[in-house]
Every structure is written in C-alpha cells, then in structure tokens.
Amino acid sequence: MRGPLVVLLCCMVALGACRREAPQTGPVDPSGDGQVTISGDDLVIADLNWTPPPVRIEEGAEGDARARAAEALGDDDLHATPASAIPLYLALSAISGEERAAAAGLRRARIRLLALGTMALDEADTGDSIAGLRAAHEFAAVARFLAADDPDVLTYLQRVDESDRLWELNRAAERALDAGELGEDGGGALAGFRQAAALRPGQPRAMQGLAAVESALIRRAEVAGSEGDFQTAARWLAHAAEVRPGMQTVVDARQRIQRMRATRIQRLRDEGVAALPKINGVAQARQRLAEILTIAEPGDPVARDLRQRIDRAVHYGDFRPGQVFTDALEGGARGPQMVVLPHGGFMMGALPGDADAEDNERPRHAVRFERGFAMGVREITVGEFRRFVETTGYQSRAVRRGFSMAYDERTGNFLRRSNVDWRSDYAGAPAADTLPVLHVSARDAQAYADWLSAQSGRRYRLPSEAEFEYAFRNGTSERYPWGEGTPPQGSGNMTGALDRSPSGRRWGNAFAGYGDGHWGPAPVGSFRPNPWGVHDLEGNVSEWMGDCWHATYRRAPADGSAWINPGCRDQVIRGGSWASSPAQTRASWRALAQVDTTNARIGFRVVRDL
Template structure:
C-alpha cells in the first residue's frame, strides 16, 4: 500500500507496506501505483501486491475480487478544503462531504473493476430472484466496458443472483467502504496521533483529493478532461465509457475508481454526515428513494470525480448511461 511521507506541494516519496490478508491462501497480483503533483506530473511509481480471488461465471467470464484490509480512515472533507472548493468551483454541493469523521472499516473484498457487460450478461441470464434484468442494457456496447443504464434495484438484484450462484455474500458497497477503498491509504497513516499531527496537518499530508494525489489527468482516468482541477494540462474528453482496467490502479489494486461510470452504493441518501455510522456499515434511515453515487463518470468534470465527492442526482429507479456498479463480498455476518 502507498505510504506518503512528505506534505502536499512537495515531491512525494512512497514506501511499500504489506497488505494484511483478509482471507488465507489467496493468490496475489502485482501492479504499479502512481502519484502525481498538482501539475499532473508523475512523482512516484511503486510496485505493490494485493490478494484476490476469482469467481467463474461461466462461458470464460470471471469476476476478480481484491482483498481490502481493514483499517481506520477519515471520511469526508475538512471544512477549510470544502470552503476552498465552494469558492473555486462556485457550488455549495461540496458541503455534503462534512463533517469529516473517523470510520473503522472491517476487511472485505471488492471488485477489481466496475461490473462489466460480460459479467452482467452472465448473471442476468440466471433465474430471477425479485425483479427481471435486461441482458444487455448498456448504451455503449462492449463486453469489457462497464455495464451502465442500470438502476439501483437492478444492481441489487445482480448482487442477489451472484450470491445465490456463488454461495457467498455479495452486495453493493456501503458509502464508507467505497471511499475507504478508493483512497487506499493504509492504517499507519490514519492515526493522527501516531506522528503527533493535528488533524489539519494530517489532512495536508495524507488526505489527497484523488488516490493519484493532488489531481488527475486524462492519461490517468476517463472523465471530462477538458476541465482541470489543479494545475494539470487539459486532456481528452472521450464522450463514452472505456474498457475497464485501461488506466493505473490505486494502492489497493482497484481500477477505474475515478471516472468511467458512477457507482451505486447501498446506503440511503443523507444530505451530510451528521450522525453517520463509524463502523463502515450501510447507513439507513435516510431518503430511501435515493442512494449515493460515487467516483464520477466519463461525462463529469474532475472536481466531481474526487474520492470524497457524493452525488444523488438520480433516484434509485432511474436508469442513466452514466451509472454502473461495483460489488463487494463480505465474509461472515455483518
């Protein structure tokens, strides 16, 4: 996992630390983790390893699940950064990301990629549990592109059928699981007192807007790169989804966490984090007609693809060619 050792605005140095296995005897895969400065210039490249397992969905289609170690993190965005974003981008929706709060997340596994169209077809062909599923709902066709034009209820049905087929417990991620997995910062960095840091100092040192660091570029993710977040150059606006895994992963080995498609979360929508759970669980008792969407999409500006950004523009029953999903697998009871 990535361990950052210098403050924002200076060159970054990283060290590797081992990922704690969440389940025994899983194989590992290697990948390169990249960090960039505010100009989008690569400042570090480190080889990391993560554990995973694969589900055979039939017809040469598999689903790779990456082990995510448990840990503690600060969810959301600090007040000073929120006000900076509100002023810079002239939108008060960033206040949904407050108050910043500490969350303890147990180990789980998460899809290495957003659910692909091939994976969707394989599971949608199985027997119905609650609702019907279209085999091929997506606007942008391609087996290795993410599935989109699927609503929240259809993604939940996908998880139920996948669970029934595999005998494991699959579901959509909680919003806390999603943000923790996206940030992919290890627990050593998350205890403010371990280095004698104030929370403000810790935010400056570790709480970057993107898992890549201070910004993103069109070479790192699929989004509307004709807009910029920091001092990076403008890039390509592709105007469509791209096949999963084309861009570098984060420090947990997850791909496409920024851009490509918005990803549905399991929680009910809450307008901010007042009284949010601190255990990484699914947050209910909110607006049960809406759920958070995370990660941004091919059609969105970089400031809305940040790790902390929360969206609720679609009701649960709405289908949109910007929206897809990613699954998690939890071991034991929740």
C-alpha cells in the first residue's frame, strides 16, 4: 500500500535527502493569540527548466529499454534518473524504428505526469505542503519540456501559477499576522488571507489564517475587557465579526466579555456599597458609580442599585423613605415608633388668599431638606413619658409647681387646677397610658428627647416647625390635608359640630357636619395616618416645636432647621388640637407659648436625625 503522496513526490523528484516535512502553518495557538508558525524553508523555486538525465541504449538493447521504461512508468518513476520512464522514452525516440513506441510512451508518461502534478498541487493547496508545491514545479518543468504548447500542459502550468500566488499570499499574510498587522482597517493579514480565499475558495490554509485573525482580534477584545475598556473591546469584537460572519466564536467571545463586564460592574458596586459606611465613603461610592457608568449599558440594574444606595446614604443614612422603626433603649426597652420622611422641598407659610392667615405665617418661602429625617408616627404617650420619669426621677414643671390648666366641664373653659400634671388627662383625671401626654412644658418635652438620645445613642429632638409643616402637607399645597370644607369622616380628632361633651356641650366654632366621637384627646393613632404614615398632625393635641418664636418668617432658615435664639422664653406650637378652631387646624397655623406653659391641649412628638 502506498504511503502519503508527499513522500511519494519526494522520492519521485529526487530532492536529495527528501523527507516528509512538518506542516508549515500550524493550528491556531490554543492561547488564542492568533499566531501561526512559518518555516524558514518555505521558498518555492520557480525555475521551470528541466534537462533530461543522459541515457545510453546499446545497440540491440532497444526492447530491454522499452520494457524498463514501461516498468518505470507503471511505478510512477517518470523523470528523475536515467532509469526513469521519460528519459528512457526520449532516448528511444532518437533510435530509428523506435519513434512510434517512444511517442506513445511519452504520451502516457505526460498524462501521468500531469495527473501526479495535479495531485501535488492538491496536496500543496489543501494539505499546506511546500514539498507538494515543489514537486508540482518539478512536474511543470518536465511537462513544459515535453509539450509546452499542449493545452493540458498549459492548463496545468496556469494552475501552478495560481498555487504559487496562493502560497505567497498566505505566507505574506502569516508574516503580517505574526507582526500584529491584522488589517482590521484594511491591508495586513486579513487582506492577504481574503485574497487567498478568493483565489481558491475554501482553501484550508487561508481559512485557518482567517480564523487566526479572528482569534487575534478576539484576544485583543478580551485583553481590553480585562482592563475594563469595554468600549475598545466592543470595537475589536465588531472587527472580528466581519472576518467570518455568522461564526459562533464571536458570539461566544461576546458572551465572555459580557460576563467580564458584569463581573467588573458587580465588583465596583460591592466596593461602593462597602465604602458607604466609612469616612468619606459617599465620595468613594460615587467614584465607583462613575466607573460603572462608563462601562455599563443604559439602565443597568446594578448601577441603578448603587445609585439608589448612595442617594439613601446621602439623604437617609442606613434607612429608606417610608421605613418604620424603633430604636433599642438601655435595659431592653424600645423607643417610640418612627417613620422616615423623604428629603425634598416645599413652600412654607400661608397660601395666597388665605383669609384666616395672620402675618406671622408670612412671607411664604421655599424650604428644602437635603436629608431625610425620622418623625414620631404618633404623639408621645403617657406610658412612654412614664418610662422616662420612672427611669430618671425627672420632675416635670407641673409636678414641681403643683398645677396645670385643665378643661372644666361645668364652665366649658380651661382653668388652673391643682395636682394636675403629666399623669392627668384633659380634665385632670388619671390618664390612660395610651393617651397623648399633656400638661408638659417645652422644657419637659426637650428633657424627654434628651433622655431618648442618651438611651439610644441617636440624636432625638423636638421637630422644627418647618419639619412639622412639611410632614403636615406631605406633598400637598392645601390649607387642610383634605383640601377645603368639612373633613372626611375619620380624618382626625378635631372640633366638629357633631361632637358633644359629657354634659352635652357643643363647640361654638367647629367644622360643620363633622364628628369624631371624642371630647378631649383620643388615644394616639386612633385615626388613619397621612400618606407619609404620620398620625394626628392636624388634630388631637397641639405640639411643641424646637423653634423660638419669631413674629414673621423673614430671615427664617431655608434648610428646614429650627430657628433658635439662645435663651428664648417663647417657643412655637403647631397643629390643631381636640379643642382648636378650624382656622387653627390649617397647615400654616402657628402660635407662641411660654416655654413653661402646661395645659390640656399641648403635647409633643419627637424627630430623629438619620
């Protein structure tokens, strides 16, 4: 059985110590760098001249020569030695009487020569064999010597020329590839391999070269991706997609780089989140977000998550808008329930055209909270104030002086009554723990807030009146939370025309057609909260603010902070009570009270910084 064609060709053309050579262009490097290996011994000698080896046939040995020539022809030993078929037939053609036999033998030899040459060209073109191309040249030289004008020879010679061109195109493209001259913008390895593929469609060496260029472009894309330059990576992938359109390799590479992108984005997000609680952490997190935005697709959910976390950290610390929470106090107790209000802005003060407004509610002005804050969901209760007093031994103002202002059912007025303090209800009777604490001064309320701060390690305080009105309006710009007119049933504990005292008294100035079923404060949270989750801002009890009293809003803080003058004797109260007129239930209503004032209409709630 014959061995590979390349071995046979080496023997036939007698190329000295001819051996089977290793392929001149190896497979694409597994590393994916798109390189091919080029041998230094890949030059094709384009000499198509052949000189027959000298043959001497003794007189009378013509028959033996014919037999040897036929045997050599059958063994495909055509031209390399004096014992080869063509030299023998050429020698016989010069002997009288042998011309016809010699011509027939030469004809058969030429046909076989072209057949073997075609096989050699196939080996060179498809098997990437320099030996096959050299053998094809050798056959071409012999065929040209025998019949330069023969149509079959001319066709074969043209095929040899094309194979030479193909070889040179591939070789030049491979050198460009190894030099990194890929030709994504024209020329280079890509142009060479494309010309080779056009010359011989599907030629393996050219196809392998195109795959190598594609691989090199993909490798560049992956390097760019590993460095975080996904814009450049996308550009290299776009070039790679044009090399062999529709190939899965680029699709797979794009998925790998997308995973790189996702991994990098996730890492940057995690670094940003980890930085937020640290000193200068917001700035670091913003830097990570900026890096993400340079590589992420629009609307990337990871980028959106980090941006939201940064916004929350800036405006709410560890909280989120609408979150309800309580802080742990020493000894295992819990503080009052708080709700996180959103940062934002509003117009504070009386609405234009409000006939009930007074000068102290003007001028209307813009207030903006750059950071959210937490407000008590409900007013502070008797039970909550009791825990403070029992823990600290604190004596409120009413306890120390022995009296407060309580409601007198007999006269329908508020009168000074002895032994009335924070433990008493609006009429001076013992108060249930669920009722809002009454008969507390501004200083009593501040003392409670200070105690909460010490117990929780967080800053609690009285609301600023800007915070109170902001929460009261909760995004609306109406006089009342419900707009105008009679409140919807269940809105809150306010003076309603349908309310009755224990002895049947009615309010002289009340909301027509409204009743809430209470004469005096209701247990905190008895009515539905506003949209931000806060109860009883418009009713139940009026509340102490942290602000000192100022007769107008001129020069008032624009950041929502409390407007304080050291040592002030008058502080602001806000919000309607169970005994307030409709005008005193408006969002912009405000009044002053001496800091030591205690009565049956004023309580308080707290806020907490985030």
